[in-house]
Amino acid sequence: MNDELYEADELSELIDRVVLHGAETIGVESSLDEETAALVNDLRAMAQDISMREGFARELEERFLARETVPASQHVVGEAPLRRFWAQLVQSFSQHHWATAAALGLLLTVAVAPLAAVGPQPVWADLQRLLGYVPGVGFVNLEDTRVLMAPVEVTRNGVTLRVEQVLARPDHTVIVIRSEGLPPEDQLWPHGAREDSDYQPRLRLSDGRTLISESWTLRLGAGMLEFPPLPADVYRVTLELPRLPLLPAGAAPEAWKVLLNLRPATGALVAELFPQPYAPPHASDTHAGITLHVLEVAHSPQETALRFQVQWRDSDWEFHNIGGDQSPVLRDDLGHVYLDVVPSSSGSLVQTKVIRIPDNLEITPTPTPPLPTYEQTKAFAPASPSAQCLTLWVDALEFEVPAEGSFTVDLGDDPQVGDYWPLDVSLTVAGFPVHITGAQLVHEELQLRDGSRQRTLLQFDIGLVPDQGDRTLRGLYLDGTAAGFSGSGGGYSRVGGLRASLDLQEGQSIPSGSIRVWVRSAGVLIRGPWTITWTIPGADEAGATPVTLHPKDAVQTRNGLTLGVEEVVLTDRLTGVRVGLEDPPPGATLVSGLRSYGSIRHQGLALEDDRGRHYDHAGDVYWRPYNEPEPDLKAFVFGPVQPLARRLRLHVPAVEIALPAIAAFDVTVPEGLTMTLDANDVPWPASKPWEVDIPLRIGDYELHFSQARLEELNGTTLLTLTSDPYRPQKDNRWLSGLQLASVTAPDGRAVDLTSAFSHAGPGEEAGGLYQAGLAFDVVDPGTGTVRPGCYHVKLDGVTVAVQGPWTLVWNLRAP
């Protein structure tokens, strides 16, 4: 055993050296054999061999950069300022008085109402009935289409292959398949997987001819297969699959054959088979001359799909994106907020494929030409069967707008990667005053699947560009082809400003001397919001309202805090639970319920019923009744409760509370500090740190701020104070932040605390030590420069994380 421990230690050190510290290939170690060393090297090589698709990192980064930053309240420092809009919507229930007459029985009835029953009754004319929404495919015109009347399936040796739908259209044939009863996943590849490339489904016609699938989207045992169009008058074909999708040889029965009998799509058949789209009347909103129309809506158990159209005036503009800082959302009259469904890799074309409906079938009276238009289909989480109205909310639309302008950069005689050229170039781009402050030659290594590729960029930093009315500049597209650059990128700089870049053409040497750069276009965000509300056809006007409960006895005391369930909202799409403190300590307020504590996550916050059913955190729908402003961090949202549930149990791992406490101190910002970029520390400009000596006793906590520095964040300069590492006083309760009451600048004026924040928590990987930080703005709003001198800081409280867990139980039915 000692040998094993010794070996484990040796191996661990070796792996750390290779994996964590990037050591080169290792040789035979003193006590480790050659095979082990080779094995570690090989595992490392395998890991390093995984590379990302070109552009993935940047695409994802831009998505994150496009999210909003929510200013923190100065009295809730350390609290979730950076959140996705829709993650905030678990809302205060207290201000919204739901009709309480709704009986629980009604709720339970609603909860089990099949979602398939959602949506409108057929309201279209016969011609319009040929328009259908096929989940996973999109809005399709089923004119001249042969379809499968009902799913058909074949079962062999316990494995079922089901053909869910066939759309034999004039231009191609689509078949949606799924299988069940596959072997457990750990038995599927005992001897290695086959290559997928020889997957070759066929359609065999009655005369023996076959059609070979042109393309497909596969999941394990399922897929959407595309074939050439069927010959006219063919209504009977056989689907032949050599193997179920993605299954290795021998894992399941093979050589599948399924006979498919098709029927011509008629209005009645389409209405029966597919969710019926409807065209909401007058469903449009216009801002800044840009109109957003909702053309079609379809409800299915999987999603609510919208086909929308953007129409604008200037034919030189090009539509780029729906949604600005926030993703578009769909809301209903009950208070649900439905998020857009992240495109699954299940082959759904809902978000990527736009199927044009012929003009003679257009369901909107809005004329399209000559105004430029853009159409897209977008899917949201399925709407509640109880909803009567839906509202599409879009905060902004982004366009690429032509721009003119140019400037020169003198790169000198021998420009090198890393060189930086300060610039002072002022331009007007698409109506925005743009100030280019510098350029830098940067070398990047792109990780590609077939290896890495090097490239050189000339990056331009752009000062903060003020909005022009309802317009925000999102990016510049530059042209430097004359100097050997190709392409143009963009993004945000490290301080939150814009950045534009030029790629050096491959094989091209870095140009020297003066080069001219042209501004060709700009990404411009037009802010609305666009709000479009419509009534769901066929919805019951006396629809059910969500049930609200106020359980009396769902309380528990842990670590000196009594937590209770204040309100429960039960709908057919979610369960919302808001917690609160009962008899809190003097001055204490509950800031938030915490979903995790320590390393417990996901399992930490839990809701289950008396039948042992576990309800997951609702991921695609939130609860936020209309007109309620900020999110309530004390509320959680789970999936809808099952009708047979009698009792619910909520497990809350921890909470964060705010406690009053008083403290004050002075800190001095020296003169002459310079800001530099240091990639090894923080990734934005910062000054060299300087030592401070600020002992702080606040509430039950003692800190010592020992380091200060200036950091440029979000277009301003913050003084950041960092404490010495400290050991938390108690395992079940620790300081999570400081609450700033005021900061007085050296000139006696009050500092705007909008940008201020504080956080305390684990500061180092080893040793379980914590650190606290505090930051506030030190820029003189009059001059835009840092105000050196002595700042007087007053604190009026702390936030503290308190470990539970609290288990809160309440009945859903009267005893």
Add this chain to the structure above:
Amino acid sequence: MAGGENDARLVTAARRNRAAFVALYRRYLPRVYRYVYRRVGNQQDAEDLTASVFTEALESLEDYREQGSFAGWLFTIAHHRVADHHRRQRKKVDFRQVAPFLADPALDVESRVEQKERLVRLAATIRELAPDRQEALALRFFGELSNKEVAQVMGRSEAAVKMLVCRTLRQLRRRCGEDER
């Protein structure tokens, strides 16, 4: 390896500033992607899941009160996302799909072929390991986590992880040796 102290600063800043979150994202993207790719075995799912891991991290940043490291917290999210994915898809990872196994270009042709064959064999052998052993290897080598961080993700003690990895490597070594014979 990126230090936990810097992570803590970045997390603090990221609560206020999207650029700071991007710094965290840049720091951990390759590691998370490799780990996820290793576990799901194809680019499309790896991209979707990696995006969802960082999205959840961004959304949950206010919940981050870890006593362990940020890396451990982030990979716990990844761990659960991958598990959810497998539950949903009932899909087994094909370890051989993990990468085309580019052999070290510094080696001569014969050695490169040999190395490639060895890696393919190793991948097949790994696939036959118990799930927890595969997971430990993925976190340690592909996610580049320390024993302590792996322990945080897997809910085990650091010593248990150290021993698990050691035994896994010993098992691999033995099986690879058997294959060669």
